[in-house]
Amino acid sequence: MKKSFWIIVILVVVVLVGYGLMRQKKNGTAEEYTIGAIVPLSGNTASVGVPFSEGMKIAVDEINEAGGINGKPVYLYFQDGEFSGTKTVSAAEQLISAHNPDVFDVLFNLPAQAASSVFRNAEKPFLEWDYSRSVVDANPFAFKTGFDAKTGCEELVRYAQTRHYYKKLGVLMSKTPYNQSCFEGVKNAESNVNEYWYTFGSEDFKTLLGKVYHDGVDAVVLIPIDPEPVRLFKQLRDLGYPIKVICATASECIYPSVESAASPKTLEGTLSVDFLPKDFFQSEFSRAFEEKFPNQKDHPSVTWAALGYNDVMTIMSAMKSCDPGDSKCITRSLNTVKDASSIIGSNGFQDRIQDLTLRMQIYEKGKWVDVE
């Protein structure tokens, strides 16, 4: 094919981008509230991003069916961040150019870090689901939702110490920001900790578990993401080592797929913490979600969906006292919102960090039991 063909192909692509941008409905007007969501809908972390986005959609549908906010509808615009810094920045720029959302929601630390300066320059508030605090500390428009890994892991280890849960402690963690934050919390509670790090996405835990056992470590701390707990507990069962697991959060650590893969003996005594209400898995939201997505019920998808749902409900509460398009008002309002309709036991933000009620839990006889 001639070279001129390729020049034409590139020009077509350029025109497509421009035409697409011009065709997008420009929102952020007085007629509707808009939320821009950047979540990983493809790749390794799509198992989290997809249910999170489903939860957000459920919330927006509920709000609009009930008449919207102040009588005006809410629009939700998604972009796939692909868990990539560059792609997330592109997604953020595209959403701002095309829709100018009133507020954003970003999943995970890495994308939030990358897009943070975009939101700051545009003066857009954004909720970032993140186990660490690094974005919130650096950006006044950031609001952190989700479990706080540093304080949560510290509390877990301190509780384990009171129960004489271990003789020698280790951390068995992926090289990720949330585990790094958890490790800092563990070190605050226990200075003598063996470290066993792996690359996120690794499938082999047996090598590290072997090292853990031979080093005399009898308990390990970690924050796993599906399907890591399935692999970990299965391989621990295969090896038969008497290693106890301290992990966060409970619903992401042991769920139906993990129970199928591991033996009750392997799981018995696992210590964890969670912020989900006691009867969450019997709640109307859980039942409705599992009915709608029956192929996701063996995974912690309903938890992620609840987090997405909760974010939208928090945003809605903040939007109630603001006009559409008034991002500054929404930023101020997010700081003080306390009456959000929460299904995960959250109560607004304290210094822009989500206020969650934590419960210590132990896995006994096939289920999680509160210990405090």
Next chain:
Amino acid sequence: MDYFIHIAIIVSIYAILGLSLNLIVGYTGLLSMTQAAFYGIGAYATAILMTSVGMNFFLSLALGALITGVASILIGIVLSRFRDDYYALGSFGFNVIVWSIFLNWQELTRGPLGIPGIKRPELFGFALDGNSSFLILSMCFALIAYLACEFISASSFGRVLKAIREDEEAIRVFGYKTHLYKLAIFVIGAVMAGIAGALFASYITFIDPSTFSLNESIFILAIIIMGGLASNKGAVLGALFLVLLPEALRFVGFPSDIAAQMRQAVYGLILIFLMLYRPEGMMGEYRL
């Protein structure tokens, strides 16, 4: 408008990366998979100098390029012992090693937490905070890179590189020390990639190891294959095409439940289609 400017900046950065790898793969025939490693070394060096030492961007960029050059000499000397497929595998290994260093040397790189808060450049007290001013900067660097590559490819040095690509034994018989030429072009390519890394770090203001993995090296290789090997214009066009295509697919109206997956699938299909009908790329001189 900001969105277009953002895309143009990303295209400029990837154009520099494509041009840098094209010198090594396209002109010299060395199938190197280390370009993301040098991209990362430049980015991290600049980020660390700017955030920990408080150095200005241009000085950090220069030092970052120097550090990348030194690293590439060490890596290039080892790689020069390999040929053909082994060279590719060796370069693959180096990329993984460098990425592992970014991930694990936490005292220097902060590991998985990455380095946030990297400032935008300042020039004579004028902050290039806005995307428009950064675009001018990145396009200047891209233009300089393009002109440099054109100069190299048209020079006698460039002719020796092409001769190495075509038949290294033959050119060696004429007394050319081909390992020195290969090392030289490897270092030049690496320094250019390091400069692209410095631009990236300052533009995004945050870097972490995941950006500089083997996947990124593969993407840069795809740019020059798509654009056409041994063509500087092709490297730029390849960057333009591969950056724009996924952005264009954002606007295609797939059902929201499967939009992300469909975009990935369509992207892959388009690449396969283009390679079937134009395997030498848009403006290439030869195939791999």
